[in-house]
Amino acid sequence: MSIGIALIGCGTVGGSVVDLLTTQRNRLLERTGGGHLDIKHIVVRDPARHRERPHVHTDWQKAIHDPAVNVVIELIGGSSTAKEIVLTALAAGKHVITANKALLAAHGRTIFDAARAAGTTVSFEAAVAGGIPIIKALAESLAANQITAIQAILNGTSNFILSRMAESDATYAVALAEAQAFGYAEADPTLDVDGSDSAHKLAVLAQIAFGVSPDLDAIEKHGIAGLDASDIRYARELGYTIKLLAEAWSFAGNQVSLHVSPVLLRQTDMLAQVRGAFNAIRVRGDAVGEALFQGPGAGGMPTASSVVGDLVDLACGRTSHTFATTQLWSDRDRGYRVVPSERVESRFYLRVLVKDQPGVLAEVCRLLAVESISIASVVQHEAVDGHPEQTVPLVIMAHAASAGRFRNAAQAINQLATVIGPTVCFPVAD
């Protein structure tokens, strides 16, 4: 079927979508089996910046209500105007394609209900992990599986910063400045480096994998902002690499825990090898075992690859079937409940900055023992530049226990008069 498109938002991704649709008309005609993908409107805030393109204006209402338009591609991001645009499009009987994870994470149910009521569809391959086709993989390819775990690098900015810190021993501030200079980080990088962006994407994946719609507050998140370069160095000495992972774990049959945190991964782990602005998702399914998907997590053309993939699906006639059978953000309850991650067991890495006095190590160890946490190794490092005088870092690798126990122990340790600053406490994936 031929498709008339209203593109709302024409930044990096939108511009690449336009370029792909215009330069590859013949290819796409072939891939859709003869369906044309025609841009009817490009809606932007400042048309003067898009003089070289046709069909550019500022009126999204007009674009949506044009009878020649049957698909609205929302690429403006955020969740206020974007929500209004998407709901207006659906109410007008138009299909929607969006790359907006924040919108889906916050308002997925409202949007999908609106699409069902209107008899239209919503596609969102580009909303998670840019060019990596993880949405279709989870929703279609792995449909025979119950997903039991997801471990993912979903924020390219954070991964770029961590990679730079690991490769050049740069501080967080220097690596962030580099990321900004290379265009991998926004001027205000908060949503990337505080874990919010990863949490939004994890919420979307969790809806597909488990049918849950967690409150975003229910996703515990700990970003990389202010990460100390020494933790990356100590982790490396122990054979680990620190990555910001978004994780979903199902356990006890129907419980699922979602969290975002720096995690120590063995250097030989495939996820530990994912460098720069790349994303990767490792999925565990009860039939397939483990599968890993890696690729560009952002960028104009990679993300456009996913947006146009959604267009091809729509033109080929697949989308309506997928939308109807997956029943995302619907009444259907698959029985999973989101629970706090405190019961999830793993090993942990702790770093405690202590006064260089006798008896401090004994105190710290005692507080771990109170929570039945068993110690695998302790290294008392030399004092490092930038730390207060006469303090030393204790680096502790602990055997597996629940996250809740580690949280309690860290809180107790932080109360010690001999401890300076909060205890650093990251899960270790083994």
Added chain:
Amino acid sequence: MSIGIALIGCGTVGGSVVDLLTTQRNRLLERTGGGHLDIKHIVVRDPARHRERPHVHTDWQKAIHDPAVNVVIELIGGSSTAKEIVLTALAAGKHVITANKALLAAHGRTIFDAARAAGTTVSFEAAVAGGIPIIKALAESLAANQITAIQAILNGTSNFILSRMAESDATYAVALAEAQAFGYAEADPTLDVDGSDSAHKLAVLAQIAFGVSPDLDAIEKHGIAGLDASDIRYARELGYTIKLLAEAWSFAGNQVSLHVSPVLLRQTDMLAQVRGAFNAIRVRGDAVGEALFQGPGAGGMPTASSVVGDLVDLACGRTSHTFATTQLWSDRDRGYRVVPSERVESRFYLRVLVKDQPGVLAEVCRLLAVESISIASVVQHEAVDGHPEQTVPLVIMAHAASAGRFRNAAQAINQLATVIGPTVCFPVAD
């Protein structure tokens, strides 16, 4: 839609398909949107070995022609009886799902023409890379792209053997025996270790990516049978890991070269990290850039995950759209031509076993220079156990030149009276 299934072949994969369909009825009912996936017939050679299962018999004709059957799943492998079964099923108006790469590589056109004539479909996610959803990724998710390169580990047996050789410095014979003991290699491993299996799978991927149907003879292949442990060791010393790669490269606009060969990969390359019986496929597309898919390449449940994924696609109604628009193995010519890989340029690793005499190195270097091959490094190693007395191995890393030039140089070197045995010559991926 509900589906009546005739399963032809019930070995490891078929048994897992039956287990998945029977133990996960509710899950699959949910995933298909209410369509039942009912096994009506299980056709096997020896029913006595399948007493615990219902619907088992030996008559595939009866199974196919049962009006309650609308899908035939072919899991017997090979390309003689399997071809007859598939063509009979299609002629009878039944959809076909197959895991048979050898059949598709040899008879794809005949089979797909038959399906088109009968108005049915053929699905084959399980035919390449077991549980990894690479077929759907190439045919649907990445539809916006022209694929420009594929580099893939597609044979788990070979990868297991290479991993064992690298990790334990085992000889090929010892590693093969281990693979057989662990069930990763057949009693007759020929098709795995000579590169044939990888070539079949590469031919299937090349059809999707480039629309070409190469004669299997047109895929140059060099397997790992008899690989010398010293090459793995020398490669490691240079910072490389040897993997059996199936590669497709497009160049000069519309030419594509297909080959299977041991390749030296940098140890930091994600493909170099793929261990044991896992498979991985790295795809380069002109929009997405590079994406990598990794997972179990064989095994009952992982492969069943793909077979049942195809069943879900069919029951959801997606398959007919995909089959109609992708036009695989059809008249449609996308303009690509398969050409010999001799024009493909890369660096190469060479090992020459020479008599320990003055002037030999000069002779070897002269023959490389004749082909305008520039040398990056030479190491003359100590003589090793198992080599003839008074011989030494020369290990040469050469700068990029065409494969054809390296072939010529190796042939010339092999003629030297001071050279013992054929020159080892593997591409280096940098």
